[in-house]
Amino acid sequence: MNFDRDILHILIEAGPKGLSIKKISRHVFNLNNDFFNVVEFDDVYRYVSSYLARNSKLPDSIIEKTGSRGVYRINFSLKSSRQLQFVFDDEEIVGTPEKINNEDLSLSLF
Template sequence: MKYEKDIFIVLQEAGDSGLSVRKIARHVFNARNSFFDTESKETISRAVQRYLTYHSRRSDDTVEKVGYATYRLNTRSKAVKELRLKFSDTNEEKTKKVEDRSLSLF
């Protein structure tokens, strides 16, 4: 699924309290749409809903249902632990590559 990474990032930022499906879909919609590439809000919300319901069925899935239409990351899942390590490694690499390239006036 092409929205999986965006959903994971949104749920990771949401923390243990989780987010509603509507808010997750809105965040994914805002992350995906740009001036040149637009996707409909209904398409994204249906895809997010399908992804969340499909990946929250079993106890070892990546997403778990907290309440009515509220989801969060399943911290007991091995896949979530691996993805968190993978995303934390890429964030550290980005911060290390930033260096001061400003030129001196004198």
């Protein structure tokens, strides 16, 4: 089971306040538990807590501890973590709509 991508996605959604280990574990559990793939919450909690502890020790890590005990967030002071904030959505064009030509331009079959 690889929950790394889910953990990062949840921490990005959490923003600068971060989330506790239990809430992150609950989100990962809900994302990965379904009818055909049953996952135990205790296993997810152990994996999330060890992953966060392991990846937050270095000062240049993408995950950092906050001032509160057991709360983690994305380290947005790094260049690599700022790239995670990009959102590529289709933009709507604002302005006057062009006149729509209702002329049928399809070819005739006969």
